[in-house]
Amino acid sequence: MSQHDQSTVSRRGFLRAVGASGGAGAMLATMGALGLAPGPASAAPPFRAPTRADFSLSGRSCARVVILGGGVAGLAVAYELGKAGYDCTVLEARARAGGRNLTIRGGDRETDLDGRTQRAEFSDGIYLNAGPGRIAQWMVTMDYCRELGVPLEVFTNANADAWIYNESAGMTAPVRYRTAKADVYGYISELLAKATDQGALDDRLTATDKERLLSFLQSYGAIGGRTSGFAYTGTGRRGYLSYPGAGDEVGVPLGAPPPLADVFASNVGRYFSFELGYDQAMLMFQPVGGMDQISKALARAVGTRRITLGAEVTGVTDRGGRVEVTYRQDGRDRKVTADYCVATLPPHLMARVPHNLGADVTSALADFPVTTAGKIGLEYRSRWWELDQRIYGGITETDLDLAHIWYPSYGFHGRRGLIVGYYNTGANARVYSALTPAQREERAVTQGVKIHGAKYRTELATSYSQAWDRTRYLEGAWTSPRYGTAGYGRLLRPAGRVYFAGDWLSREVAWQHGSFVSARAVVTALHERVMTN
């Protein structure tokens, strides 16, 4: 046991003791004081990358590993094993590494499963993160950005000045987040203050509790005092038609809120819990210059000579002492032999690859329900959302089939900019993926005009849309693993000399964090096997 491990155990022992005597609250408080709560992302035990010293000190030699799929998981496996000198080969069917970590720039071209070719015509400096777009502070993805030297900037996951628009609730115009929050928090504060003051909660609250609660509600809801019945009658938090200015220009507030029943009927509050999520709460981050700065940095660290592009895997055979992988590249069948294999293809695609790993493996791979998602990048000739609507980043939420609209987190005040005109999943995504790219643009723009007005159409320069279910060698956005089943458990163990990795084998599906931690788990298991064989 290393010094590091001992220190970890010792601190854990201490915390267990605190937890036993003082309950979870005391333990948390103590951990907070130690700077441990919540700590770095890795679950216990902390990941330790293989090193060259592991071999030089033991006299063993590195193994050869073939990795199927050059997405984040595959690249991370090659990167971590490469630190110890493993001889890795990554087979990637697509024309570039990165998998769903895909950033579209001007000049990018792709033909989908329906034979439709799109070429992105974006201007210099404009990009669309077609796959993952954000990173939470606790995610191990942050650590890889640091280690790989990928600069980060804030991803604007929430903005008080973005819109909410629920057409099905009868809204005829959007409302700002700040206004919606002021009204919902105002009314729930009024209601709870009244109920509390009238003694309706006396079985739950002491007099001291009540006093503290009322004090909180008056601050939180900006409501009146007892004599006014704790009434919510609006506040500057709703926003202003004209903000305060010079001299005696006190500004023109938006005015009185709609009646309570109208606010609840509009259902604007349905979006408020999003930013409380453990995985979505601000602050969130993105790499400067596009999410693919991560996959590019990984690929550079792995070495491009170790990454074979355009290589479609056609078979995996465990030969006992080695693994043979066949693939097709440029119309020719090829083969690579290695000591071990790590398969990181999406499970529904890996299920179609002929292999001799057993029927249980095939059925396990085929048992991942696949979700699709879509995004469209709309490049505009001006940043009218900043100049006219004072929206500098953030997300507009809707009940339209486009679901979410993202304003760019980069290039503020630039000449042009890119809005993600839809980011939707499931049935909504399939509606769009069934359309041609031109039809998708038309549909997205028609919907977006309802919220943003005419410039949403008139300022549009060009667009590019990503339909993940129609994307070759991916055929989906992410999966919904059947946790706890024998099939899921089967793939957490190697099948002979073949290991499986990917976000689909993690508890953070659809996040790069999931890909990284799964890659680390396989690297740890494989290296342990090599070191003990």
Place this chain on the structure above:
Amino acid sequence: MSQHDQSTVSRRGFLRAVGASGGAGAMLATMGALGLAPGPASAAPPFRAPTRADFSLSGRSCARVVILGGGVAGLAVAYELGKAGYDCTVLEARARAGGRNLTIRGGDRETDLDGRTQRAEFSDGIYLNAGPGRIAQWMVTMDYCRELGVPLEVFTNANADAWIYNESAGMTAPVRYRTAKADVYGYISELLAKATDQGALDDRLTATDKERLLSFLQSYGAIGGRTSGFAYTGTGRRGYLSYPGAGDEVGVPLGAPPPLADVFASNVGRYFSFELGYDQAMLMFQPVGGMDQISKALARAVGTRRITLGAEVTGVTDRGGRVEVTYRQDGRDRKVTADYCVATLPPHLMARVPHNLGADVTSALADFPVTTAGKIGLEYRSRWWELDQRIYGGITETDLDLAHIWYPSYGFHGRRGLIVGYYNTGANARVYSALTPAQREERAVTQGVKIHGAKYRTELATSYSQAWDRTRYLEGAWTSPRYGTAGYGRLLRPAGRVYFAGDWLSREVAWQHGSFVSARAVVTALHERVMTN
């Protein structure tokens, strides 16, 4: 009336009509649909900068203007008048322009009113915004950044992973914002759901309202259903001791929340309304590279030859047809004569300058209560708050005398970083300003260790503290104007040929927005006078 004005009036007329028939809600909805709510910051009528054409078309000639004070207001006056060719001279007593728009970098040196000299030893790339630090999206400051080509980035005004620490409430360790919000929102949702379900609010809510409210509360508070009494029992939103990982690592949630009474007693909720403020709600912004990028860009646009530094104003005399301003520079008395003067010194300092503008002007100037504020920049040898505590920006709130602690919004994952170790006002600020810089650092660090642990002390490299009440030629952070008094109104009008401008003559004191809009108001009035004389 120009085309632009007509279009504005026409839209306003339309909105008044909507407002009359449909109430404020309908008007707001319509304005939202038009992209007008809330629009750019300027109050009606929109600001129109003077132009050279105003003179060339009218045959009039530009005036000479002397501007007292080279802070944001003074520079903005010179900048806007300069667009039309006015001959402006800015007299600035300090060694650099910018006023309270002050960014401290390594090598900066300043001697305070007590004769204490500090020299900042910050590393390259590290800076402290000692004055203003953030900009709201609606503020006209954003427009000046665009016009002047000052790039912007997000100012991290709120972060779910920052701490809350209320020592006076008996907290022995800090709690994350995300945890505090989960618990407070959870319990208030439970309470309101119970009261609603038991009919305590039936006089205020219809059956439909109740159904919608309960649905919202279940989402917002992550509470149980009716059968569980809508109980709040914790959620992943509280955060994790160990976040979800690979395979079967579901993560270790922080666990059950403290009892309701403890959560209210901790008073963590007192900070939640901050981020709902019309002036503080995220997203907020800052110039890349320091707030003084704004004042530097303004000074460049004005022309450094027009800015006289080290010039302490000693007298202002209105001679009827001209204004004479005397000042002291390098130990010598000097004089400048101009057609007009714009005085932007802090009012309590301007009140001490001899003049012949009348006793009412002096008493009005002397009637601005002055608030002080302080900040300390703590440069650390490592970014331990990012690496150990996973805090990438944001603000920790406390009831300690340091009040707020800011984590840096720039340089994520860099080698070093700067924390604002206190940002306090009033009595708390005076406690620190009475200390020597070394004592301030010691006091701030001792307090900060309570929240952050030992590295808050051991990793510290150097510090620089700003006490605004002890800063020469400023002697305060901002004022609290007596709006509505004759004195305040007096200063909104020129005294003969002398105008007054500054955030202290605006409805946004302590914001650069206030300085800019006040400057614009004076520029408009002065130019109109010149054009009609």
